[in-house]
Amino acid sequence: MAAPHADRAGTVPGHIDVHQHYFPDFYVAALHRAGRAASGGAPLPDWSEADCLSMLDRRGIETAVLSLAPPGVQLGDPAGSAELAARCNDYLAELCARHPGRLGGFGALPLPDVPASLAEIARVYDDLGLDGVGLLTNVAGRYLGDPEFEPVFAELGRREAVVYLHPVEPVVDPAPSLGLPGWFAEFPFDTTRTLTDLILRGTLERHDGLRLIVAHAGGAAPFIVNRINNVWRELPGAAQRAPAGVTAYLRRLYYDTASCGAGYGLRLVRDLAGVEQIVLGSDYPFVPEHAVTALADRLADPLFLGTGAATLRDNALRLLPRLAKR
Template sequence: MSSSLIDVHAHLLPDFYVQQATAAGHAHPDGMGGWPSWSVQAHLDLMDRNGIETAMLSMSSPGVHFGDDKAARLLARRVNEYTAERTRDHPGRFGNLVSLPLPDVDGALEEIAFSFDELGADGVALMTHTHGVYLGDRRLDPVFAELDRRRAVVFLHPTSPVCWEQSALGRPRPMVEYIFDTARTVTDLVMAGVLTRHPNMRVIVPHCGGAIPVLADRINEFMSLFLPAQQPPGPDAVQQLRALYYDMAGTAFPRQVPVLLQLVDPDRVLFGSDYCWTPAPLADAHIAAIDAAEPPTQDTTWRSLTTANAKRVFPRTTR
């Protein structure tokens, strides 16, 4: 293989987490049939088979907050310490995008301090919302101020939207609800001014941006119609969206990446496998499709391009 991959969208699933989430009512998480199996060795096998050098591990939906702040703080800490242990056990193979017990702001600030100062976290993973608190909510501003101060990587991950009982029509929410909840929270970040107030965060949007690439001009138009003009003028919605990073997890080809490249330059695209929620045979097939796809420029491959981009986002872990 021409270049090793760096996987910015990779999930771990420890047994203790599955037990707690199931006890909290998530036996069929986000409408899926059940929990996938995961182990360190199976993950390393997938990585070795596909030429993935480093996987940045994060927790997927439904996150760590099941309704009780204290329990969420304890679960976030346990997950983050467990992931940090795996990164120490396998130097250079794993990174740690830590979970925060949002919407508990005090608990989240405590966990940011512990994770970055004690665990050497590589960034944070934030659900698109927690119990209806989307990421543009002013209550979360102290969290973004601290992440901005630390120049943190902020990896976004979708979860079932607040209205899923009506909107999902009985189908698994990852199919389309994830895509629209990603667009919903990114639009909220833009419209609420979070990205302009906190410009030092490096934000990764999953799944080729969800629905964002085809909605960018529409969001921009509504922003100019309904938000007061800034003096001096700040970046518009399209400029803000172009400054984010986007991973290729899921069905990147043949249609999603070409649409994404209508919005962003190739230096904003990162590789993501979405393993273990994407089963290994599908992850293998998605990676084969990326390797077979025509790269955006003649002198590169998707492997070398996304790896170079990831090394700029995660210089410490990927050196």
């Protein structure tokens, strides 16, 4: 695979990975103080700026777009979440400024604090120059179509913001007896819950300027789209709030490739939304380096999705104009 630097020499450009996480020391310390030594049931991975950049060079990734992993900035101290979000976003902006073209970033918002989130959206776009914002699929058990969050989505829609949607565990585990980590099943299910909520409550209809990237190929939504359509028909008022129909809203979204190495889920997304709505995402550093390369190599094969890696790169650049300018 060509290294990212090859693009500057006029040969093959590298990949753009929209799903990587960062763990600055102050954030890891905050997690430990809050008793949060895991993310979705997975141990917190080792991460550093230097290791991240070295991995990009070794694995042919030209640009990585970084975001916080679950649990984000809600660590049981509502008053401190805005301060932590601002500190993380400042750090991320400095990181991107040191490495333009190599790193991008999705800023954190301190939901459910709506006024603080609106202020942070302004900082993310007007002061820090980040590439968008990152949201988790639920906020203390409240899904993103909650009417209280409407001012946040109205502002994001007004700005035609790129919103990166990453799953988090639900507040109550619906299957506690299984003893399985949250990333195994609850991540895709929670993604599906919040997408359904955003559609059926009319959030995506009201704010069609939003450009939403959904992690992990949309969770279970592409697989159970028929069930979501059925509840859209039967739930009082849903068809009026979402007149375009469930499939139309899902086709507007972008989907990343993380956790889809075998390709079955990606083929569902391709059939639902088209290859122009798919972007490369690896989930590094939760996945090992060799998995990043294996996924990128598979996506580069035009027989895999009916397209090559260049298409996914172009999709990301079209979606992230700040990144393209860098």
